[in-house]
Amino acid sequence: MLPKLNSQALRQACGREDLIRKTAAQIIKDFAEFGFEVSFSGEVAGFYDEVFQQMKGHVAEIMTQHYSRFLNFLYRIDVTEAQVAVYQREMGDAPYEDALTELIIHREMKKVMIREYFKAQQSDNTDQGELAQ
Numbered sequence: 001m002l003p004k005l006n007s008q009a010l011r012q013a014c015g016r017e018d019l020i021r022k023t024a025a026q027i028i029k030d031f032a033e034f035g036f037e038v039s040f041s042g043e044v045a046g047f048y049d050e051v052f053q054q055m056k057g058h059v060a061e062i063m064t065q066h067y068s069r070f071l072n073f074l075y076r077i078d079v080t081e082a083q084v085a086v087y088q089r090e091m092g093d094a095p096y097e098d099a100l101t102e103l104i105i106h107r108e109m110k111k112v113m114i115r116e117y118f119k120a121q122q123s124d125n126t127d128q129g130e131l132a133q
Helices: 007-013 015-030 043-064 066-079 081-090 098-133
Strands: none
Touching: 007 081, 015 043, 015 098, 043 066, 043 081, 043 098
């Protein structure tokens, strides 16, 4: 069974330093593919605020100056405009780029969690195969 990827699971994941570091690395990698630099100091307590501000600036820039690249960016991150609309409604009066930036952070964390889940499954299957021999 796949891991739960709801808001509560994301909040719990935010308490795991390893997931925060892996999420930061994923964000840095994905933004770099579009020529945007995002850095992370390694201070997990300030992760969200640190990367949010950097990402928000890049998101605002790509949205306003390079719309076709923006659509490619959303595709690369695996975010749909419908998902952004849901986040924007949930966040109330938050600007579009704030909702999108938060959604990207959550999506990147989900990618990391799914990758971890499948690595664990693969490891379990390998271990079981070795025991059967």
